Every structure is written in structure tokens, then in C-alpha cells.
Amino acid sequence: MVVDRKAESPLHKQIYDGFRAAILRRELRPGQRIPSSRELAAELRISRFPVLNAYSQLLAEGYFESRVGAGTFVSGSLPEQRMSVALPNTASVQTPSGPRPVAHRSFLYPTFHGHAAVLGWGAFGVHQPALDQFPFQTWSSLVARHSRNPGAHAIHYVNPLGTERFREAIADYLRTARGVKCDIGQIMIVSGSQQALDITARVLFDPGDPVWIEEPGYRLQRSVLIAAGCRIIPIPVDEEGMNVAAGIRTRRKAKAAFVTPSHHYPLGVTMSASRRLQLLNWAQHSGAWIVEDDYDSEYRYESLPIASLHGLDVNQRVIYIGTFSKVMFASLRLGYIVIPPDLVERFIAVRHVMDIFPPYLYQEVLSDFINEGHFTRHIRKMRQVYSEKRTALVESLRAEFGEELEIHGAEAGMHMAITLQEDLQDVEMAAKAARERLWLWPLSPSYLGEKPRKGFVLGFGSTPRDLIPQHVRHLRTILSTG
Amino acid sequence: MVVDRKAESPLHKQIYDGFRAAILRRELRPGQRIPSSRELAAELRISRFPVLNAYSQLLAEGYFESRVGAGTFVSGSLPEQRMSVALPNTASVQTPSGPRPVAHRSFLYPTFHGHAAVLGWGAFGVHQPALDQFPFQTWSSLVARHSRNPGAHAIHYVNPLGTERFREAIADYLRTARGVKCDIGQIMIVSGSQQALDITARVLFDPGDPVWIEEPGYRLQRSVLIAAGCRIIPIPVDEEGMNVAAGIRTRRKAKAAFVTPSHHYPLGVTMSASRRLQLLNWAQHSGAWIVEDDYDSEYRYESLPIASLHGLDVNQRVIYIGTFSKVMFASLRLGYIVIPPDLVERFIAVRHVMDIFPPYLYQEVLSDFINEGHFTRHIRKMRQVYSEKRTALVESLRAEFGEELEIHGAEAGMHMAITLQEDLQDVEMAAKAARERLWLWPLSPSYLGEKPRKGFVLGFGSTPRDLIPQHVRHLRTILSTG
Numbered sequence: 001m002v003v004d005r006k007a008e009s010p011l012h013k014q015i016y017d018g019f020r021a022a023i024l025r026r027e028l029r030p031g032q033r034i035p036s037s038r039e040l041a042a043e044l045r046i047s048r049f050p051v052l053n054a055y056s057q058l059l060a061e062g063y064f065e066s067r068v069g070a071g072t073f074v075s076g077s078l079p080e081q082r083m084s085v086a087l088p089n090t091a092s093v094q095t096p097s098g099p100r101p102v103a104h105r106s107f108l109y110p111t112f113h114g115h116a117a118v119l120g121w122g123a124f125g126v127h128q129p130a131l132d133q134f135p136f137q138t139w140s141s142l143v144a145r146h147s148r149n150p151g152a153h154a155i156h157y158v159n160p161l162g163t164e165r166f167r168e169a170i171a172d173y174l175r176t177a178r179g180v181k182c183d184i185g186q187i188m189i190v191s192g193s194q195q196a197l198d199i200t201a202r203v204l205f206d207p208g209d210p211v212w213i214e215e216p217g218y219r220l221q222r223s224v225l226i227a228a229g230c231r232i233i234p235i236p237v238d239e240e241g242m243n244v245a246a247g248i249r250t251r252r253k254a255k256a257a258f259v260t261p262s263h264h265y266p267l268g269v270t271m272s273a274s275r276r277l278q279l280l281n282w283a284q285h286s287g288a289w290i291v292e293d294d295y296d297s298e299y300r301y302e303s304l305p306i307a308s309l310h311g312l313d314v315n316q317r318v319i320y321i322g323t324f325s326k327v328m329f330a331s332l333r334l335g336y337i338v339i340p341p342d343l344v345e346r347f348i349a350v351r352h353v354m355d356i357f358p359p360y361l362y363q364e365v366l367s368d369f370i371n372e373g374h375f376t377r378h379i380r381k382m383r384q385v386y387s388e389k390r391t392a393l394v395e396s397l398r399a400e401f402g403e404e405l406e407i408h409g410a411e412a413g414m415h416m417a418i419t420l421q422e423d424l425q426d427v428e429m430a431a432k433a434a435r436e437r438l439w440l441w442p443l444s445p446s447y448l449g450e451k452p453r454k455g456f457v458l459g460f461g462s463t464p465r466d467l468i469p470q471h472v473r474h475l476r477t478i479l480s481t482g
Numbered sequence: 483m484v485v486d487r488k489a490e491s492p493l494h495k496q497i498y499d500g501f502r503a504a505i506l507r508r509e510l511r512p513g514q515r516i517p518s519s520r521e522l523a524a525e526l527r528i529s530r531f532p533v534l535n536a537y538s539q540l541l542a543e544g545y546f547e548s549r550v551g552a553g554t555f556v557s558g559s560l561p562e563q564r565m566s567v568a569l570p571n572t573a574s575v576q577t578p579s580g581p582r583p584v585a586h587r588s589f590l591y592p593t594f595h596g597h598a599a600v601l602g603w604g605a606f607g608v609h610q611p612a613l614d615q616f617p618f619q620t621w622s623s624l625v626a627r628h629s630r631n632p633g634a635h636a637i638h639y640v641n642p643l644g645t646e647r648f649r650e651a652i653a654d655y656l657r658t659a660r661g662v663k664c665d666i667g668q669i670m671i672v673s674g675s676q677q678a679l680d681i682t683a684r685v686l687f688d689p690g691d692p693v694w695i696e697e698p699g700y701r702l703q704r705s706v707l708i709a710a711g712c713r714i715i716p717i718p719v720d721e722e723g724m725n726v727a728a729g730i731r732t733r734r735k736a737k738a739a740f741v742t743p744s745h746h747y748p749l750g751v752t753m754s755a756s757r758r759l760q761l762l763n764w765a766q767h768s769g770a771w772i773v774e775d776d777y778d779s780e781y782r783y784e785s786l787p788i789a790s791l792h793g794l795d796v797n798q799r800v801i802y803i804g805t806f807s808k809v810m811f812a813s814l815r816l817g818y819i820v821i822p823p824d825l826v827e828r829f830i831a832v833r834h835v836m837d838i839f840p841p842y843l844y845q846e847v848l849s850d851f852i853n854e855g856h857f858t859r860h861i862r863k864m865r866q867v868y869s870e871k872r873t874a875l876v877e878s879l880r881a882e883f884g885e886e887l888e889i890h891g892a893e894a895g896m897h898m899a900i901t902l903q904e905d906l907q908d909v910e911m912a913a914k915a916a917r918e919r920l921w922l923w924p925l926s927p928s929y930l931g932e933k934p935r936k937g938f939v940l941g942f943g944s945t946p947r948d949l950i951p952q953h954v955r956h957l958r959t960i961l962s963t964g
Contacts, residue, residue: 024759060785060893062722062754077722077756079763096798099769101737102828103688109831112642140629143843147622158812160594191673195837206585223835240544240559255583272544273505274559281561287581303542316578330640331842346584349591353705355677359841360813361625411542 003044011046015054023063023074034064034072108227120439121462123471126415128462129329133385138374139365146364160352162189162336166363169370170322170336178297179311180320182338188347189358191333193295196321197221197258200291201228202350203343204256212247212257216446216453218265221258221293230255234448237264241271244278256289257282261309262297266446266457267417268409276309283317290318296326296413298379301387303411316340324366326414326461327379332362386414389460389468396472406455417443419455420479426454433478438471485526493528497536505545505556516546516554590709602921603944605953608897609778610944611811615867620856621847628846642834644671644818648845651852652804652818660779661793662802664820670829671840673815675777678803679703679740682773683710684832685825686738694729694739698928698935700747703740703775712737716930719746723753726760738771739764743791744779748928748939749899750891758791765799772800778808778895780861783869785893798822806848808896808943809861814844868896871942871950878954888937899925901937902961908936915960920953 003014022028037055041048055072058064065075121128161167167184174180190196197220205211207229213222215234225232233254235247242259257279261271271279283290292309300306310320323335339347369375394410397418408417426442433440439459444452463471485496504510516522519537523530537554540546547557603610643649649666656662672678679702687693689711695704697716707714715736717729724741739761743753753761765772774791782788792802805817821829851857876892879900890899908924915922921941926934945953 023755057785060752061788062752062756062758075754075756077754079756079759096796096822096824098766098797100799100822100824101769102685102825103691105688106685106828106832109684109828109835111827112830112834114641136629136631140626140631143629144622144626147618147625149618149622159596191837191841194835198836202591203584203588206587209585220835220838227832227835270542270544272557272559274544274557274561276544277506277561284580287583303539306543314578315580317582331839333837333839333841340578340582342578342582343584345593346588346591348594350588350709352594353591353676353702353709354680355673355815356702357813357815359673359815359844362841362843 001040001044003046005046011050012053012057015040015051016057019054019058020063023078028074030074030078031076032074034074036071105227105229108229110223110226120434120437123438123463123467124456124458124460124475125439125462126441126457126459127326127330128459129326129414130382130385130389130461131329132464133382134329135374135378139369142365142368143361145368146361150360158357160348160357161185161187162358163360163363163367166367167336169367173370173375174320174322174338177305178294178322179307180338181311182320183341186339186341186344188337188339188344188351189363190335190337190351191358192325192330192335193293193321193323194220194224196323196335196337197224197291197293199347199350199354200319200321200337201225201230202354203346204289205230209255210251210253212242212251212254214242214259214264215448216266216443217258217448218260218293219445222448225258232448237267237269239269241269241275242279244275244282248282252282253286254288256291258291258293259309260293260295262294262306263300263413264409265293265295266409266415266441266443268411268413268415270306270412271309276312280309280313280315280317284315288317291321292318293321295321295323298327299383299386299414300412301383301390301410310338316342319343327375327382328366332366334358334362334366386461389463389465390416392465392468393458393460393463393472396469399469400472400476414461415457415459417455417457419443419453421454424454424479426456429479430456433475436474436478438475438478440475483522483526485528487528493532494535494539497522497533498539501536501540502545505560510556512556512560513558514556516556518553587709587711590711592705592708602916602919605920605945605949606938606940606942606957607921607944608923608939608941609808609812610941611808611896612864612867612871612943613811614946615864616811617856617860621851624847624850625843627850628843632842640839642830642839643667643669644840645842645845645849648849649818651849655852655857656802656804656820659787660776660804661789662820663793664802665823668821668823668826670819670821670826670833671845672817672819672833673840674807674812674817675775675803675805676702676706678805678817678819679706679773679775681829681832681836682801682803682819683707683712684836685828686771687712691737692733692735694724694733694736696724696741696746697930698748698925699740699930700742700775701927704930707740714930719749719751721751723751723757724761726757726764730764734764735768736770738773740773740775741791742775742777744776744788745782745895746891747775747777748891748897748923748925750893750895750897752788752894753791758794761791762795762797762799766797770799773803774800775803777803777805780809781865781868781896782894783865783872783892792820798824801825809857809864810848814848816840816844816848868943871945871947872898874947874950875940875942875945875954878951881951882954882958896943897939897941899937899939901925901935903936906936906961908938911961912938915957918956918960920957920960922957 001018003011037048037051041051062075064072066072167187170187171182171184201224205228210231210233211225212233212235214237233251236243241261294308297305310318320338324332390410406419410416426444430440430442440456443455483500485493519530519533523533544557546554548554649669652669653664653666683706687710690713692713692715693707694715694717696719715733718725723743776790779787792800802820806814872892879887888901892898908926912922912924923939925937
């Protein structure tokens with residue numbers, strides 16, 4: 001044992017490391033006697049304190065054991081064979097050996113590629129709100145109000161549904177703005193629509209269950225269902241939304257249908273009244289659930305917002321999902337589920353095991369933001385802002401592309417879809433555009449079938465209105481130089 | 483059609499509701515002609531604006547259709563049969579009919595009961611930190627710093643691992659305080675140890691996979707594994723931690739072992755060096771994973787914190803889980819996983835489908851809190867505070883109960899376990915104590931086997947030190963009047 005008084009590492013640590021390494025290397029054998037702290041201190045010519053400190057640590061961790069009246073020994077219960085463990089102060093660059101099995105079902109989850117279009121911010125970015133219009137002054141004063149002096153309640157609140165106050169604010173909003181009537185006991189706060197979909201799938205589906213989805217549809221919704229082991233049945237979407245009759249012909253018996261009736265993703269279609277009634281009828285007669293993902297229904301430009309499917313349902317078959325990622329901002333990570341009363345108990349059971357309860361602060365802040373009228377005011381203002389951006393985008397697209405381009409779903413939300421000639425390589429084009437900082441999403445990956453339409457989803461939320469014409473010109477240049 | 487000018491509902495809404503109800507009740511049939519807006523306005527003696535407004539909404543939603551040159555009609559595609567849908571302004575109290583199937587596997591999740599001991603705050607509450615000592619002034623000034631002027635990056639940050647800055651702060655902390663060496667690419671920010679366990683189970687396990695767990699053990703950890711369909715193999719914990727040799731005798735081949743080596747929950751034992759080496763050896767030879775849940779290792783009173791199991795592992799078989807719920811506060815909802823490099827890709831795939839990415843604000847705030855030294859200072863201070871509370875609790879228990887009571891695991895953390903005579907009805911007693919506002923957790927539900935030890939887990943984090951003697955007297959009264 002040697003120690004170095006000038007080393008950066010304190011003496012007790014050097015002694016601890018020295019003994020531990022010697023034991024792990026089998027230079028000291030189980031049962032071997034260790035000099036007393038007094039003897040070692042004398043030998044090393046140091047004070048006894050660091051030695052005592054190191055010994056007590058080695059005893060606490062079980063490398064040493066002390067026998068009353070006999071002294072201190074290397075623990076007799078340490079394994080006899082040489083261990084491959086990390087020695088102190090050595091870099092462990094060894095390549096791991098032996099089988100390293102993960103779950104077969106973990107491969108049901110698609111590899112995350114961090115697509116440029118997801119990561120980039122700005123021109124045509126999808127699902128990106130106009131942050132320059134967000135009232136951050138108001139917002140941060142509410143944040144400060146709740147972070148300065150939180151009570152124990154705020155800090156230790158354990159309710160898998162979320163806070164009552166926040167759920168009340170949401171219930172009020174849903175009743176007046178979305179025609180959703182529900183009790184606050186049916187509302188569960190989640191981290192966004194993705195977690196809502198995941199919890200829903202865990203409650204509803206066993207492996208092999210058939211589920212209707214929209215074709216084309218939202219990729220991350222599909223991923224949730226595939227990961228849950230569902231058999232997904234793509235049902236074509238036309239200009240009235242999901243074609244329910246086609247679904248019944250394809251496979252009448254399904255456990256659920258997942259739809260975006262207010263503003264279809266990606267095509268932007270609004271589901272018509274007759275399709276809504278057909279879907280509710282089908283669900284009631286075949287004992288199926290409907291999952292309504294209402295991700296950006298707040299913005300509608302040529303009529304009032306369309307009332308929710310949930311509001312038409314008397315059979316409590318609709319699970320309604322909403323999010324604040326679009327109206328507020330995504331890094332809030334707040335959304336909600338409106339759950340049929342008889343399913344609430346199972347939703348809570350699943351949620352509790354997944355992550356216990358949602359974080360507190362933003363629930364409180366957003367409750368105030370809603371209750372004090374900022375939320376409604378913000379939506380009203382943004383509807384105007386987005387309406388202008390939308391008009392600018394439609395006009396620029398018409399001016400640049402004329403009749404060779406078709407625009408879909410420009411009546412609502414923060415995105416529209418465009419289609420051009422069928423042989424367009426939209427995935428490659430989008431990658432190319434991303435290198436020039438235009439963040440379009442290709443349309444074809446939204447299809448499961450073999451004949452996807454080619455085109456792009458264009459967001460206009462975060463794009464400054466004045467820059468829209470030049471971005472569209474840029475887009476045209478990229479597409480024409482193929 | 484009648485309208486009421488004095489009604490609260492605006493005229494356009496009355497017209498919209500009137501037509502919609504008539505259509506849903508089949509008083510107006512598909513294909514039937516609707517009076518022009520001019521005709522209806524004249525008939526109702528109102529301006530044409532509200533009529534136009536209502537018509538455009540009914541057209542947008544697909545209840546009406548217009549045929550060029552012919553006028554406006556009830557949509558021909560509406561289903562012929564009478565619908566059971568919710569009519570405007572009627573309460574839908576109908577009992578839902580038909581089958582309402584949920585997943586068989588959803589019943590693997592235990593029903594959430596909201597136990598008093600989980601919900602109550604104060605005397606003996608487990609996992610409750612001393613919030614009165616938390617530097618909320620400092621904290622809230624950091625919160626304000628980051629909420630006042632966040633950039634687009636802050637607001638739209640999409641990285642399933644979490645922010646780089648926060649992962650760097652955690653990597654530094656783990657290296658110096660826990661002996662965990664890792665690259666920031668191995669760290670994933672999650673909402674707490676529960677989500678960490680859930681993601682880990684999704685990556686590692688297929689239904690039927692055998693997994694070692696500690697007996698007794700942490701109930702919510704067990705729930706994750708049961709929900710994942712694992713075959714859980716309870717391995718007895720003695721005064722050195724999980725008995726690895728017993729595990730090998732029971733079932734050598736398992737896919738993973740879940741352990742709390744720094745401070746076993748609930749018994750508070752520290753896993754000895756020899757058991758750690760045995761466990762690592764077993765994992766390497768049988769190709770198994772080790773999940774190390776290091777939930778409150780920061781507080782150790784009679785020696786330095788015990789280095790992690792992760793730090794001894796050269797075979798990259800340890801998945802290390804940490805949380806800020808105990809050192810900071812639970813409603814933060816922040817924790818992390820240190821992932822073996824070859825598993826990172828699967829962890830990201832699963833996390834992305836579950837909830838995309840963690841919320842931003844607190845990651846930034848906590849990065850500053852760590853980087854500016856507040857975190858280390860807070861831990862140092864709390865170690866002293868809890869050490870005093872712990873001593874007060876041990877002394878009070880000794881004074882009140884003498885030798886009839888055994889204390890377990892008082893060397894570390896924010897809780898200790900006590901056991902008394904075997905015939906104690908700990909579950910009933912804990913319920914009784916909760917009615918008198920003492921929040922003990924019964925010990926026996928932590929066991930899976932048929933002969934659980936009876937006793938209680940006593941938290942001392944949030945209990946004021948001066949009140950500890952009287953709470954212990956109160957506890958004695960409750961137990962003796964059993």
C-alpha cells in the first residue's frame with residue numbers, strides 16, 4: 001500500500017481504492033487479515049483518520065469484515081474466482097461478452113431517425129405554432145406565481161388523473177368550444193396525444209385485435225397500434241373522411257376505429273355528418289370503440305369549429321383525445337383524454353403503473369391561463385394570424401404552380417397537403433428541401449397501401465407571412481430541378 | 483322553425499340547432515329541399531346574416547348540400563334509419579348498450595386505490611422530502627429565467643433522450659457522486675423511476691420471460707413486470723441484499739434481475755460487495771441484465787455513499803435508474819436511465835412511440851441548479867437534516883418500544899422499516915393510523931410469498947424533528963390499543 005500526499009485524490013480515497021483493487025484482483029484473498037488502522041497509519045506515516053474513514057467504507061460495502069477481538073479481515077464471502085469487474089481508475093473498454101437478448105416485441109417499435117423535418121424549425125414546419133405571437137410575458141408571470149411558493153400539496157400531489165382544478169378548466173372549455181360534455185372524473189391529464197394513444201391502446205387491445213385506421217394516416221398513431229400487437233386495417237379516407245362503408249365491407253368486426261374527424265391528418269379533410277353518424281352506428285352495432293384524436297380543431301377558417309364526434313355519441317363509445325401542443329407549444333407536454341365512465345378505472349390502473357401522475361407546475365399555470373381568459377383570447381388571435389398565413393400560402397401556391405398542383409384541407413388547422421403528378425419522389429425531395437431549410441413532410445409515408453399519393457404536407461404556423469411567397473418560389477425551384 | 487330573440491343562444495346557433503335536430507330526428511329527410519336563406523330570413527323576420535352563418539356551418543359539417551342552380555338540400559348521403567345520437571340541448575343519460583370489451587391484458591394492471599398513506603402528507607410519510615428546507619427562492623428565480631424568454635429551440639425541442647445540457651449535468655454528477663461512468667448518449671431523461679422501469683420492461687421482456695425480483699420488494703416495480711407479462715421470481719433479501727445463490731438455486735436462467743443495491747426498498751439493506759460481485763458474475767454467465775434502481779442513494783449517514791453496481795460492471799449489463807423525486811420533489815417528474823450502449827437504439831424507439839420527448843422547462847432549470855452548485859449544496863445540507871431526524875426517530879423508537887421492536891435499514895435514505903411481533907395486522911393498523919394522520923406503510927404487502935414479515939415502513943423526510951417523539955408515542959398508542 002502506497003499513498004501520495006500530493007495526489008488530487010484524498011488519502012482516504014487512495015486507501016479505499018487500493019484495498020478494493022487488491023481484493024478484486026485477488027492479491028488479497030477472502031479471509032486474509034488486514035493490518036489494524038493504527039498499524040497501517042504508522043506504516044504509511046499518516047494520521048489515523050483517513051485510514052479509519054477508508055476502513056469504515058470498506059466495511060459498509062462488505063469488502064472487509066471485522067471479527068470481535070480478532071481484528072479486520074477481507075470478507076470471507078467474496079467469490080473465489082477472479083472477477084471481471086471494473087477496477088478503480090481504469091478505463092473499462094472491454095467489449096461486452098455473452099448473449100444480450102432484448103424482447104422480440106421491442107422490434108415492433110420503429111427505429112427513430114430524427115428526420116430533418118421533425119427537427120428543423122421554420123419554413124413549412126408541420127405542427128409548429130407561431131411562437132412570436134405567444135404571450136410569454138403573461139405566461140411567465142403565471143409560472144412565477146406558482147413556482148415561488150408552492151405548498152406541500154403542489155409538490156407531492158399524487159393523482160393519476162391530474163389536478164382537479166386543471167380538469168375543471170378543461171371540462172369548461174370542452175363544453176363550450178367542442179360540444180364535449182363530460183364530468184371531470186372522466187378527464188385524465190397526459191403528456192400529449194402520443195401518451196393518450198399509448199394508454200388507450202394498453203387499456204383496449206390484446207395482440208391480434210383488429211383496429212380500423214385512416215389511410216393515409218398519422219404515422220405515430222400507427223406505431224402505437226403496431227407496438228400493441230394490433231392487426232391494423234387501413235380504411236380509405238376520401239373527401240368526406242374515413243369511408244365507413246368501405247370499412248364494413250373490408251372487415252366489419254373490429255375492436256376500434258381511430259379517426260381525426262375535425263381535421264384529418266395529413267389530408268386536412270373534415271369528416272362529414274353522414275360519415276360521423278355511420279361511424280357511431282357501426283360502433284354501437286358491432287361493440288367497437290372510437291378514438292377521436294382532435295389535435296388541432298381550434299382553428300377553422302370558413303365556418304365555426306366543427307363540433308366533436310364525442311358530442312354526437314350517446315353510447316359512450318368515443319374516447320376523446322386533445323392536446324395543448326398545437327394551441328400552446330409542444331414542449332409543455334400536456335394533453336388529455338376524455339374517458340367513457342366505465343373505462344376510467346382501467347385507464348387509471350394503466351397510467352399509475354406507467355408513470356404514476358403528471359407533473360404539477362404547468363397544470364396550475366395553464367389552469368390560470370384558461371380561467372383568466374388568456375387561452376380563449378390567444379386562440380381568437382391565432383385564428384386570425386393563421387387565417388392570413390393560410391390565404392397567403394394558398395395564393396402563392398396558385399401563383400407558382402397553377403393547375404398542376406392540388407391543395408387539400410386548407411379550411412382548418414396549421415397545415416395543408418399538396419399533391420402534384422404521381423411520379424414525384426416525395427421522400428427524396430423532402431430530404432433535399434430540408435438541406436435547403438424547407439421543412440416539408442412527404443405525403444407517401446402516411447400511406448400503408450401500395451399506391452400512395454405523392455405530395456407534401458406544408459405547415460404554415462411558424463412561417464412568417466411575408467416570407468411565404470419566397471418560400472413557395474424556393475419550393476418550386478427545388479421541385480422543378482428534381 | 484322558430485327563433486327566440488331573447489334567448490341566450492345567438493340566432494345563428496338556434497337556427498343551426500333547429501335544423502340539425504330536425505335532421506337527426508328524421509323530421510327532415512335526406513334530399514329534402516331547404517328554403518333559401520333569403521326566404522327563411524323573411525319568414526323569421528330576422529336579418530339574413532345569422533341564417534347564412536347557420537347554413538354555412540351545416541354545409542361545412544355535411545348536414546346540408548348545395549346543388550348549383552337548384553338550391554340547398556338535406557344531405558342525400560345521411561343514413562336512412564333513425565340514429566341514436568345526441569341531440570342538441572338534450573341531456574344524454576341513456577345507458578350505453580352492447581358489448582364494451584377491454585383488453586384481457588389490461589387486467590394485469592392492479593386497480594389503483596389511492597391509499598391514504600400515498601395521499602397523506604406529513605408524519606412518517608414515505609418518500610416525502612423536507613420541503614421546508616428546499617431553496618424555493620433560488621429555484622423560482624431559475625424557473626423565471628427560463629420561462630420568460632424561451633427560444634423556438636426550447637419550445638419545440640424534439641429529442642427522445644432529453645436535452646444535451648441536462649444529460650451533461652447528470653453525467654458529471656453520476657461520475658463524481660455515484661461512480662457511474664457513461665457517455666451522455668447513454669442517458670435518457672424520463673418522468674421518474676416508474677417510467678424508467680416501464681420503458682425498460684418494454685425493451686427487454688416478452689410475455690413469459692422470467693425475471694428475478696427482490697422479496698420483499700417495491701410494489702410498483704412488481705406491477706410493471708406483471709403488466710409486461712413476465713414470470714416474476716421472488717429472490718429473498720437478507721442483511722446482505724438479494725441472495726444470489728438462492729436465486730441461482732431457484733432458477734438460474736432469468737432474463738434480468740431488478741435490484742435496489744444502495745438502499746433496499748423496503749428493508750433499507752445495502753447489498754454487500756460479495757453479493758454485488760456474485761450478481762455481476764451471474765449476469766455475465768447467464769446472459770442476463772441487471773436493473774439497478776438507485777432511488778435514494780444520496781443520503782447515507784455512517785459512511786460515504788456506496789458506489790453503484792453500475793460502476794463495478796465491465797460487461798455493460800447494468801441498466802441504471804435514478805430519480806430527482808426524492809432529492810428534489812416528486813411533482814418535478816424527472817428521472818433518468820443510463821442505458822448500455824448497444825440498447826440505446828431500442829430504448830429510443832420505445833420512448834418515442836410512448837410520449838415522444840420529455841418536457842423542456844424543468845430540464846433547463848435543473849441543469850442550472852446542478853451546474854451552479856445548488857444541487858450539491860442542497861444534498862449536503864439535507865444529509866445533515868435527515869441524519870438528525872433519523873437519530874431522533876431511532877432514539878424515540880428505542881425509548882418507546884425497547885427490545886420488542888426491530889429497526890431495519892436506518893443507515894441510509896429517508897425511511898426505515900420496523901418489525902414487531904409476527905401476528906401484527908399491519909395493513910389494518912396502517913389504515914387505522916392514517917385516520918389519525920400517521921402515514922405508515924404496512925410491510926407485508928411488499929412480500930409475494932405466503933409468510934410475509936409484518937411491520938411498517940416509516941418515512942422521516944417530511945416529519946419535523948421536534949415532533950418525532952410525540953408521533954412515536956402516538957404510534958405506540960395506536961399499536962397497543964390494536
